[in-house]
Amino acid sequence: xxxxxxxxxxxxxxxxxxxxxxxxxxxxxxxxxxxxxxxxxxxxxxxxxxxxxxxxxxxxxxxxxxxxxxxxxxxxxxxxxxxxxxxxxxxxxxxxxxxxxxxxxxxxxxxxxxxxxxxxxxxxxxxxxxxxxxxxxxxxxxxxxxxxxxxxxxxxxxxxxxxxxxxxxxxxxxxxxxx
Numbered sequence: 001x002x003x004x005x006x007x008x009x010x011x012x013x014x015x016x017x018x019x020x021x022x023x024x025x026x027x028x029x030x031x032x033x034x035x036x037x038x039x040x041x042x043x044x045x046x047x048x049x050x051x052x053x054x055x056x057x058x059x060x061x062x063x064x065x066x067x068x069x070x071x072x073x074x075x076x077x078x079x080x081x082x083x084x085x086x087x088x089x090x091x092x093x094x095x096x097x098x099x100x101x102x103x104x105x106x107x108x109x110x111x112x113x114x115x116x117x118x119x120x121x122x123x124x125x126x127x128x129x130x131x132x133x134x135x136x137x138x139x140x141x142x143x144x145x146x147x148x149x150x151x152x153x154x155x156x157x158x159x160x161x162x163x164x165x166x167x168x169x170x171x172x173x174x175x176x177x178x179x
Contacts, residue, residue, distance in 0.1 A: 008045065008057045011064050017071040017084065027085060027147035027155075029075060038072040078140045079166055082147070082159045091152050095160060102161075109164050116171055125176055132172065136165050 001008055018025045022037050042065060043049075050061040074080045083093045116128055139162045146155035 008050065008053070008060045008064070010060050011067050015067065015071075016088070017074055020067070020071050021075055023075060025085070025088065027078075027082060027144050029081065031076065034072065034075055038068060041068045078136075078143065079159060079162045082143050082155060082162070085147060086152060086156055086159070089152055091156055093156075093159075105161060105164075109168070112168055113171075116168065116175065119175070125172065128168075129172055132165055132169050136162065136169070139165065 016025070020041075021034055023029050023034060045061050045064040045068065047058065047061045047065055050058045053061075074084050086093055112128065112131065115124070119125055119128060139158055143155050143158045143162065146152075146158055
């Protein structure tokens with residue numbers, strides 16, 4: 001907001017999402033604080049509050065609201081938060097090929113994919129869902145440790161593995177929804 005006239009200003013071209021959400025630039029975040037900041041910012045700039053303002057301010061309000069949503073979603077999700085931290089550090093984002101040399105990992109992914117393809121009942125879905133959740137939590141702990149050691153290459157490899165499990169999670173969700 002403009003300090004003198006209180007008119008809403010346009011968002012910065014490439015804002016730091018951590019600073020926007022008042023978080024430390026770290027993989028470890030306080031989800032409750034993030035949620036509180038998200039609600040507070042949305043309350044201040046939500047388009048519904050700018051219906052009687054100039055078209056320019058209405059547009060800025062929509063831009064800010066969209067940016068706040070993006071920042072919240074990016075920082076809340078461990079995978080996107082980790083990829084964003086890599087990007088901020090100048091490291092190319094993790095690619096699935098970054099863990100292709102780990103044959104044991106690839107076999108594990110292949111087995112889960114096969115289980116998922118063969119699964120027909122709810123109990124098997126829950127078993128696979130639990131397995132994926134446990135693996136994601138384990139990888140999240142490992143990524144946290146890698147970032148805290150400032151080992152960006154290790155974090156990048158672990159995030160590539162997280163992508164595989166995120167893809168499995170998406171496949172599972174798609175399969176659970178009846179067509």
